[in-house]
Amino acid sequence: MPKRFLAIWFPYLSVDNVLKKSPDLRDKPFVLCAAEQGKMIIKAVSTRARKEGINVGDVLTSARAILPEVASFQDDPITTQRVLNALAEWCLRFSPIVAVTSPDCLLLDISGCTHLWGDERSYIESLKHRLAREGYQIRAAIADTIGAAWALARYSSSPLPIVEPTKHAEALGLLPPVALRIAPATVLRMQKLGFKHIGQFMNIPRSSLRRRFGEDLLQRLHQALGNYPEVITPIKPAAPYEQRLPCLEPICTATGIAIALQNLLEELCARLQKEGKGLRSGIFKGHRIDGNIQQIHIGTNKASHNVAHLFKLFELKIPTIEPALGIELFVLEASIVEDIQDAQETLWGAPSAYSKIAELLDNIAGKVGLCAIRRYLPAAQHWPERSIKTAHSLQEAPSIPWSNNLNRPIHLLSKPEPIKVTVPLPDYPPILFIHKKKVYKLTKADGPERIEQEWWIEDGEARDYYRVEDDQGARYWLFRLGQYGQGEPQWFLHGFFA
Amino acid sequence: MVGIEKKEIIKKLQQEILSLEGFKSATTDLQQEDIGFQLMADAFPRHTFPKGTIHEFISQTAACATAVSGFVSSILSILMNNDTPCLWISTKRSLFPAGLGYFGVQPDKIIFIDITKDKEALWVMEQALKCSALSAVVAELSEVSFTESQRLQLAVEKSQVTGFLHRRKPRRENTLACTARWKITPLASYTENGLPGVGFPLWEVNLEKIRGGKPRKWALGWRDNKFISIAAEQAPQQRTLKKQAVCLNVS
Incomplete structure (x- = not known):
C-alpha cells in the first residue's frame, strides 16, 4: 500500500496558546519575547502586531518604537512543547501513528485512514475545522513522503495542499530550497548561487551536489523525493492507570508474585482513591526474562479501589502464571476505570450492602465466569x-x-416440547395429553389466551395458551400452534405452574 | 406451685438447648410476631420460622419441583420484604422470572447464577451464604453429601442468611445437616364456590423434619401475598371438565 503522510504546521502556536488563556487579548497587539545575548528578541507576534510591521526576530525595543502600546510577554517554549505533545495525543483520533517534530509541527502517517472520513480533502478539513474551533491556526499538507508533506505545509502557496500520489516531485520543484529542512548556512549558499527553486537542482548529478553542499542536502532531498527511507518515531500514549515494578532478581515463586501484586495494587489503589475512581477491569502482566509476557485479567461488577478485594480476585488466577526462568518486570494496568459513586458511604468503614454484593459477584465471576451471572x-x-x-x-x-397475576408459569421450558392431545371440540381445552409416552388426564382448564407473533420481529402462527391441571394436581401451560380448520395444528407443553 | 417452677426451669433449659443448637438467642424475636408464617408457627421452634439456617427441599418429579419453586418463592417474598436481594443458584434452571410476580417477589431483585456442576453450585452457595447483605440463597442441584451440608451450616451461622437447598431427583435421600426437611406436592387448585377453571395454587406441605420443632403436614395455598390454609375436608371436589364432548378429536 502506498504511504501517505500528513504534516500539520502550527505557525502561531505560542500566540494561540496565549490567546486561549486570555481571550481578551484577541484584537490587541502583543509579542512574545525571550532574552538572548542581553537583548529581548521577539519570538512570536500577534496578528495585529504583525499588521503594524513587527516581525519575529526583531528586538523588543525596536518594536516599541514602531508601536508604543505593544504588550510583551515572556515566551515559554516548555509550555508550548507540552501543548504540542497534547495536540499530538489528541490527533490519535485521526491516525494511530502521530509524531512530533520540534518545534511546531506534527506528522501523521495517514495511510489507510482517510477513507473513514470520505476522502483526503474532507479528512484534512475535518481536522482543520476541529483545531480551528479550539483556537489553533494550522497549515496542513498531504503527500507521499514525510519531507514533501513537511515542505508543502510550510511553503506551498495553495491554501490546502494535497499532492496526488507519485506527483510530489513536481510539487516540490516549485518550493524554495529552505523547504528541504537543511542547515541555514547551506540555504544561504544556495541563494547566493541563484537556486530559487528545488526544481533547479533536483536533477543535478549527486556527486556534484555532494561536493558543493555536503551529504546532508542530498539526504534531505532524496528523503523528500522518496528515494531514501525516512521513519518517524510515533508518540506512545501511556496507559493512564499503570504501575510498574522492576525486580532486581527475577521472581519465579507464587509468593513472590503475590508480593509484587500486593505492592502494585496498593500503589494503584492509592492513586485511584485519590482521584475518586475505581477499577472495573485490570490486567496484571509479568515480563519474563525470555521476553514472553504472562498476564492475568480480572473484571469487577462495580468500580472498586479496595486492595483486599482486588487482590482476592487476582489471587485466584496467580497459579496460571508460568514464571519459567523468572519474571523481571511486573506491570499492573487498569484498563477500564470508572468514577466511584458511593464514596461517601465508606466514610464509616462499613461497606454498603450494594458493594458487598458486588464483591461477592466478582468473586463468583472469578470462579465460574461472568456469563453465569x-x-x-x-x-x-x-x-x-x-x-x-x-x-x-x-x-x-x-x-x-x-x-x-397468575397467567405466567413459574417454570418455562426453554424449548416447547411437542405433545399429543385429545380435544373434545376444536376450540375447547384438551381433556388429556401425552408427553414422553405418559398420559396426563386433565380436570381443569383455563384459556385460551391467544398470543400473536410480533410480525416486525418474526413471522409465524399465533399461539393459543391453556392453563390446565391434571388429576394429580399438577398444573401445566400448553399451547396450540395454529388453528383447527386451517391445516393441522400442533400442541406443545411450554411450562409448569406452581 | 411446684409445677409452675418446674415449667419455668424446663422453659429455660429449652432456650439454652436451642441457643446451643445454633438458633441465635432472640428474646426480642419471641415477642415479635412472625409475620407471614402464622399458619405454620405451631411446628417451628419458639413458634418462629427458623431464619439464618439451611432448609432442605426434596422433589422427585417435575410437578413437585415446580411446587417447591412456588413454595420457596412464597417464603422468599416474606424474607425479602424490604427488597434485599437474593441469589438463585441453579444447575438446570427452568425458573421463569416473569412467573414470580404472583408470589410477591420482585424478579429483578433475584440474581441468577447458572452453572453446570453440583460442586460449583455448592461453592457458590457457600460463598453467598457468607454475604450478610443477601436475604436468602436458593440452590437447585441434585447431590449433596453430609459434609458439604455441614460447611453450608457453618457459613450460615455467622452471617444469618437463610439458605434453601432444593434437591431435585436425588439418587438417595441421605441425611443432611439442615434445620428442616420439606416435601411439597401439588394439590388440586382451589376456586371459590367451585367455579370452573384453574384457581390459585394449593400444595400439600410436608415438614418431615425440624430441629427443635414438631414435624407436621398442611394443605397450604398462596393468595393475595399470604399463605392460606385449606382444611382437607374443605378441599374442593375435583371437577372434571364438562363433558359436552360428542366427538373426540385426537391430534
Whole structure:
C-alpha cells in the first residue's frame, strides 16, 4: 500500500496558546519575547502586531518604537512543547501513528485512514475545522513522503495542499530550497548561487551536489523525493492507570508474585482513591526474562479501589502464571476505570450492602465466569420468550412493572416440547395429553389466551395458551400452534405452574 | 406451685438447648410476631420460622419441583420484604422470572447464577451464604453429601442468611445437616364456590423434619401475598371438565 503522510504546521502556536488563556487579548497587539545575548528578541507576534510591521526576530525595543502600546510577554517554549505533545495525543483520533517534530509541527502517517472520513480533502478539513474551533491556526499538507508533506505545509502557496500520489516531485520543484529542512548556512549558499527553486537542482548529478553542499542536502532531498527511507518515531500514549515494578532478581515463586501484586495494587489503589475512581477491569502482566509476557485479567461488577478485594480476585488466577526462568518486570494496568459513586458511604468503614454484593459477584465471576451471572428485567412484549431481558448492570431498575397475576408459569421450558392431545371440540381445552409416552388426564382448564407473533420481529402462527391441571394436581401451560380448520395444528407443553 | 417452677426451669433449659443448637438467642424475636408464617408457627421452634439456617427441599418429579419453586418463592417474598436481594443458584434452571410476580417477589431483585456442576453450585452457595447483605440463597442441584451440608451450616451461622437447598431427583435421600426437611406436592387448585377453571395454587406441605420443632403436614395455598390454609375436608371436589364432548378429536 502506498504511504501517505500528513504534516500539520502550527505557525502561531505560542500566540494561540496565549490567546486561549486570555481571550481578551484577541484584537490587541502583543509579542512574545525571550532574552538572548542581553537583548529581548521577539519570538512570536500577534496578528495585529504583525499588521503594524513587527516581525519575529526583531528586538523588543525596536518594536516599541514602531508601536508604543505593544504588550510583551515572556515566551515559554516548555509550555508550548507540552501543548504540542497534547495536540499530538489528541490527533490519535485521526491516525494511530502521530509524531512530533520540534518545534511546531506534527506528522501523521495517514495511510489507510482517510477513507473513514470520505476522502483526503474532507479528512484534512475535518481536522482543520476541529483545531480551528479550539483556537489553533494550522497549515496542513498531504503527500507521499514525510519531507514533501513537511515542505508543502510550510511553503506551498495553495491554501490546502494535497499532492496526488507519485506527483510530489513536481510539487516540490516549485518550493524554495529552505523547504528541504537543511542547515541555514547551506540555504544561504544556495541563494547566493541563484537556486530559487528545488526544481533547479533536483536533477543535478549527486556527486556534484555532494561536493558543493555536503551529504546532508542530498539526504534531505532524496528523503523528500522518496528515494531514501525516512521513519518517524510515533508518540506512545501511556496507559493512564499503570504501575510498574522492576525486580532486581527475577521472581519465579507464587509468593513472590503475590508480593509484587500486593505492592502494585496498593500503589494503584492509592492513586485511584485519590482521584475518586475505581477499577472495573485490570490486567496484571509479568515480563519474563525470555521476553514472553504472562498476564492475568480480572473484571469487577462495580468500580472498586479496595486492595483486599482486588487482590482476592487476582489471587485466584496467580497459579496460571508460568514464571519459567523468572519474571523481571511486573506491570499492573487498569484498563477500564470508572468514577466511584458511593464514596461517601465508606466514610464509616462499613461497606454498603450494594458493594458487598458486588464483591461477592466478582468473586463468583472469578470462579465460574461472568456469563453465569444473570439478572432479568421485564420487557414490554407478550411473546413469553421475549417478555424478559437481561439487565446490564447491578443497578438497572425495571422500566415497566412486573405482572403479578397468575397467567405466567413459574417454570418455562426453554424449548416447547411437542405433545399429543385429545380435544373434545376444536376450540375447547384438551381433556388429556401425552408427553414422553405418559398420559396426563386433565380436570381443569383455563384459556385460551391467544398470543400473536410480533410480525416486525418474526413471522409465524399465533399461539393459543391453556392453563390446565391434571388429576394429580399438577398444573401445566400448553399451547396450540395454529388453528383447527386451517391445516393441522400442533400442541406443545411450554411450562409448569406452581 | 411446684409445677409452675418446674415449667419455668424446663422453659429455660429449652432456650439454652436451642441457643446451643445454633438458633441465635432472640428474646426480642419471641415477642415479635412472625409475620407471614402464622399458619405454620405451631411446628417451628419458639413458634418462629427458623431464619439464618439451611432448609432442605426434596422433589422427585417435575410437578413437585415446580411446587417447591412456588413454595420457596412464597417464603422468599416474606424474607425479602424490604427488597434485599437474593441469589438463585441453579444447575438446570427452568425458573421463569416473569412467573414470580404472583408470589410477591420482585424478579429483578433475584440474581441468577447458572452453572453446570453440583460442586460449583455448592461453592457458590457457600460463598453467598457468607454475604450478610443477601436475604436468602436458593440452590437447585441434585447431590449433596453430609459434609458439604455441614460447611453450608457453618457459613450460615455467622452471617444469618437463610439458605434453601432444593434437591431435585436425588439418587438417595441421605441425611443432611439442615434445620428442616420439606416435601411439597401439588394439590388440586382451589376456586371459590367451585367455579370452573384453574384457581390459585394449593400444595400439600410436608415438614418431615425440624430441629427443635414438631414435624407436621398442611394443605397450604398462596393468595393475595399470604399463605392460606385449606382444611382437607374443605378441599374442593375435583371437577372434571364438562363433558359436552360428542366427538373426540385426537391430534
